[in-house]
Amino acid sequence: VRFPVYGGILSKKVGEVKAVDDISFSIGRSEIVGLVGESGCGKTTVGRAMINILKYIAADVEVDGQILYHFDRSNVDFAKLHPRSMREFRSRVQMIFQDPYASLNPRMTVSQIVEEPLKIHTELKGPQRREKVITLLEKVGLREDQAGRFPHEFSGGQRQRVGIARALAPSPDL
Known part of the structure; x- marks a missing residue:
């Protein structure tokens, strides 16, 4: 995932930061996993990618051998995904946000x-x-x-x- 980096008060784009690149892991049933790292290293980005609230990301999320979603870096418009699929996905994958x-x-x-x-x-x-x-x-x-x-x-x-x-x-x- 790349995010633009802006400088100055007027928000001029000065470059991009690659927040997360080529990350892969699996979590077994009933397994507890903690994501640890320095501030700004991409922990929240990984979580948001897993629950499908980021645009323009390449990701696969698989649960029990079933791919819940797959998409590449093309323009993915979540609003156009089938509502029934999104409802099932959201019932199976939940996130606890950092700022309650x-x-x-x-x-x-x-x-x-x-x-x-x-x-x-x-x-x-x-x-x-x-x-x-x-x-x-x-x-x-x-x-x-x-x-x-x-x-x-x-x-x-x-x-x-x-x-x-x-x-x-x-x-x-x-």
Whole structure:
């Protein structure tokens, strides 16, 4: 992935930086992997590539021997990918974002935030979803009585837990 590098106040392009090049790894079922490196080395870029939120990248993401997506460096317009394929992909691959506050909707309660992927990616009905939300919150160390609060009412670490609960909600493979 190449990103333009700009210099000066007026943002004049002065070159490009190759953020990630020729990276390959596999993660086994139930395996936990940490991506470690210096600031700016491409950890977030790799994560974003894996969950299909980067444009203009060459990548394959394979889960259980099935390629969930493959594309080359040509112009890939994610908006034109088949919605059913994207919905299945997003139910199987989730990301916990580095900045929990920026990734949580401030107008939604924690319960609504965690419930949203359940509405989209599961067949669970209202009471079942509510029960699953409480189970997920408890799994990450939050209490049931905190479900009605908004993100700004939590500490940074608690917000991160909300993001983890949301990512776990659809029971993703990755």
